[in-house]
Amino acid sequence: MARLIVVRLARALLTIAVVVTFAFVVLRAAGDPARALLSPETPAEAVEAFRKAWGLDAPLWVQYLRYLFAVGHGDLGQSMRDGRSAITVVAERIPVTLMLTAPALILNLLIGIPAGIYAALKRDSIADRLVMMVAVVGFTVPSFVLGLVFVLAFAVELPWFPSGGAGTWQHLVLPVVTLGLGGAAVLARFSRSAMLEVLGQPYIRAASAKGLPWASVVTGHALPNAAIAVLTIVGFMVGNLIAGTVLVESVFSWPGIGSLLVVSVASRDLAVVQCILLVVAAAMITTNVTIDLLYGVLDPRMRALRSGRR
Amino acid sequence: MRHTLNRLKPDAASMMRDEQGPCVEALLHIAGLRVAFDGVPTLRGINLTLARGESLGMVGESGCGKSVTWLAALGLLTRCAKVTGSVRLAGEELLHAPASRLDKMRGGQIAMIFQDPVSALNPVHRVGDQIIESLRLHRGMDHRTAQAEARRLLDQVGIPDAARRLGAYPHEFSGGQNQRVMIAMALAGQPDILIADEPTTALDVTIQAQILELLRQIQRETGMALVLISHDLGIVSEICERVLVLYGGHIVEELPTDRLFDQPAHPYTRGLLAALPSLDAPRQRLFPIPGGVPNAAEFPPGCPFAPRCDRRIGRCSEWAIELASLGGDIRHRAACLHVTSEPHQGEVVAA
Numbered sequence: 263m264a265r266l267i268v269v270r271l272a273r274a275l276l277t278i279a280v281v282v283t284f285a286f287v288v289l290r291a292a293g294d295p296a297r298a299l300l301s302p303e304t305p306a307e308a309v310e311a312f313r314k315a316w317g318l319d320a321p322l323w324v325q326y327l328r329y330l331f332a333v334g335h336g337d338l339g340q341s342m343r344d345g346r347s348a349i350t351v352v353a354e355r356i357p358v359t360l361m362l363t364a365p366a367l368i369l370n371l372l373i374g375i376p377a378g379i380y381a382a383l384k385r386d387s388i389a390d391r392l393v394m395m396v397a398v399v400g401f402t403v404p405s406f407v408l409g410l411v412f413v414l415a416f417a418v419e420l421p422w423f424p425s426g427g428a429g430t431w432q433h434l435v436l437p438v439v440t441l442g443l444g445g446a447a448v449l450a451r452f453s454r455s456a457m458l459e460v461l462g463q464p465y466i467r468a469a470s471a472k473g474l475p476w477a478s479v480v481t482g483h484a485l486p487n488a489a490i491a492v493l494t495i496v497g498f499m500v501g502n503l504i505a506g507t508v509l510v511e512s513v514f515s516w517p518g519i520g521s522l523l524v525v526s527v528a529s530r531d532l533a534v535v536q537c538i539l540l541v542v543a544a545a546m547i548t549t550n551v552t553i554d555l556l557y558g559v560l561d562p563r564m565r566a567l568r569s570g571r572r
Numbered sequence: 573m574r575h576t577l578n579r580l581k582p583d584a585a586s587m588m589r590d591e592q593g594p595c596v597e598a599l600l601h602i603a604g605l606r607v608a609f610d611g612v613p614t615l616r617g618i619n620l621t622l623a624r625g626e627s628l629g630m631v632g633e634s635g636c637g638k639s640v641t642w643l644a645a646l647g648l649l650t651r652c653a654k655v656t657g658s659v660r661l662a663g664e665e666l667l668h669a670p671a672s673r674l675d676k677m678r679g680g681q682i683a684m685i686f687q688d689p690v691s692a693l694n695p696v697h698r699v700g701d702q703i704i705e706s707l708r709l710h711r712g713m714d715h716r717t718a719q720a721e722a723r724r725l726l727d728q729v730g731i732p733d734a735a736r737r738l739g740a741y742p743h744e745f746s747g748g749q750n751q752r753v754m755i756a757m758a759l760a761g762q763p764d765i766l767i768a769d770e771p772t773t774a775l776d777v778t779i780q781a782q783i784l785e786l787l788r789q790i791q792r793e794t795g796m797a798l799v800l801i802s803h804d805l806g807i808v809s810e811i812c813e814r815v816l817v818l819y820g821g822h823i824v825e826e827l828p829t830d831r832l833f834d835q836p837a838h839p840y841t842r843g844l845l846a847a848l849p850s851l852d853a854p855r856q857r858l859f860p861i862p863g864g865v866p867n868a869a870e871f872p873p874g875c876p877f878a879p880r881c882d883r884r885i886g887r888c889s890e891w892a893i894e895l896a897s898l899g900g901d902i903r904h905r906a907a908c909l910h911v912t913s914e915p916h917q918g919e920v921v922a923a
């Protein structure tokens with residue numbers, strides 16, 4: 263078990279190192295922050311001074327080493343746009359984004375999983391076809407298109423909700439629903455096939471053969487096994503949700519991390535972008551570790567593997 | 573194992589004699605059982621009776637309908653299967669009975685164990701809990717009592733250190749041990765009939781012998797009827813008093829085991845026997861019946877075996893096949909024109 267934790271930590275650190283390096287190179291190569299941030303009329307000396315102040319005049323590898331050294335000391339640098347520390351800038355956006363993603367994830371799970379399981383249990387019925395039809399639509403339409411459609415329908419045509427911004431619960435409805443439905447569609451399709459797979463297993467027939475009522479076969483024998491498969495996709499879902507958040511925040515002008523990322527990339531605000539990437543990487547790693555631990559809880563075969571009994 | 577494989581079960585054999593004759597209501601009576609999957613007839617009129625304590629073997633090549641017969645009888649087929657006919661247990665019709673009645677019957681009166689014990693046990697539940705589930709269902713035990721009884725059952729099926737093993741998961745057992753657990757689970761409901769669907773096919777040879785011996789011993793101890801489904805005539809002849817040979821969704825021959833090797837009447841049965849590996853023959857002589865089993869949708873009219881039969885005559889593909897008894901012995905019947913039309917042999921028995 264201890265070895266496993268060490269391996270996993272090492273892998274997490276490696277992932278973060280790769281992400282940070284990649285972002286560093288790409289962002290530096292993609293354009294000059296001085297030119298992105300300062301207006302075209304800025305005198306040349308001022309631009310030079312800006313470069314010097316932010317260390318942009320040094321060779322790339324020196325900048326990289328400096329950056330790594332600073333990160334190693336917990337210093338993620340300052341935002342070039344407002345001079346505050348990048349950590350502060352990003353941290354104040356985290357709860358704003360969570361206000362979107364947390365309810366959206368709950369919506370994903372609460373709609374997607376039951377819909378998929380219901381469709382599997384009623385396989386080939388009208389209800390099944392209906393659920394799958396909606397799921398295919400939700401699955402193929404990108405979240406920003408869905409968001410725009412919602413804005414047109416429920417903010418412009420029917421002025422029920424604001425089309426963007428933040429402040430009241432009404433502002434939350436459209437972006438959360440947009441994020442929630444797309445993910446629910448993915449999850450519904452996956453839960454359905456996971457459940458069908460389990461229902462076809464010999465132990466399900468065996469459980470019926472021993473006289474267990476069908477409802478108990480489903481809840482006691484099928485669901486716990488289907489849950490293991492569904493868990494596999496939840497990590498993928500969280501990644502999807504983060505990507506979706508960037509788009510949906512832009513569509514609805516939601517002042518979260520996604521909007522911050524878009525603005526910071528456009529203005530080459532290097533420290534902030536890298537800080538965001540670190541936060542995202544950390545979120546993904548945390549999710550995956552949590553999922554790994556849950557596997558152990560749900561699947562005794564996994565537990566045995568880990569404790570090294572086999 | 574304490575007992576050798578060759579000993580026959582005397583008590584059940586004598587019981588069988590009392591149950592002889594068509595008038596005695598058997599424990600289980602299946603009549604005209606037909607199954608069609610998506611409109612394709614697969615089981616095409618199975619008639620069989622099972623007496624209390626009897627051991628019945630069912631043999632036939634893959635796909636002939638051995639498993640489907642019992643899945644249909646227990647109501648375990650999915651909706652795409654259309655099942656007709658009659659399945660009476662102690663006089664009570666079970667086919668299309670309400671779900672609550674079927675749940676009581678399954679495991680409580682008729683239990684079934686399957687070919688691959690590893691996948692027939694739920695991987696996420698402890699074996700003890702899976703046995704206890706049956707005990708609570710059929711014997712209404714509280715958890716405490718059920719726990720003790722589950723331990724006793726594991727003991728009975730020969731799993732060492734039963735108390736501790738109750739807490740183990742199926743993946744921690746070997747295939748043979750898992751089949752023992754399945755048998756324990758089947759015994760938990762104290763059924764009158766145990767259907768063992770190729771219980772040893774997935775196991776290696778020494779374990780096969782142990783599991784078969786266990787089944788025989790348990791049948792002797794509990795007096796329940798045993799239906800043993802197998803490809804293997806050798807296994808069936810060691811365990812069962814009576815054998816049904818299936819081909820293409822029909823029973824083509826029914827005979828006492830002691831006649832199986834000496835007086836098989838149906839060409840298919842003879843083919844199966846000729847295919848048995850003998851000690852001196854090389855391995856490749858395993859299956860001399862020419863051709864393979866056609867798809868259920870492609871069975872010819874008349875005798876389903878006709879395309880592969882070496883005794884085929886013109887009328888074979890025209891008659892509605894029917895079991896007829898041989899030499900007036902009602903215990904031995906075959907569905908072949910050569911049996912039906914031989915004048916000195918007994919009258920036709922309605923199948």
Ligand SMILES: Nc1ncnc2c1ncn2[C@@H]1O[C@H](COP(=O)(O)OP(=O)(O)OP(=O)(O)O)[C@@H](O)[C@H]1O
Nearest residue numbers: 609614632633634635636637638639640641650868
């Ligand atoms: N759920 C199903 N849907 C469609 N066809 C099926 C289904 N179950 C069984 N069949 C068909 O019914 C026929 C009989 O199958 P069955 O399982 O009874 O064969 P079997 O005699 O038990 O063979 P085996 O020795 O391989 O177990 C086969 O042709 C099989 O393809």
Ligand code: SF4
Nearest residue numbers: 875878881888908909
């Ligand atoms: S009825 Fe004809 S084809 Fe069928 S088994 Fe007998 S001889 Fe062969």
Ligand SMILES: [Mg+2]
Nearest residue numbers: 638639640769
């Ligand atoms: Mg079978």
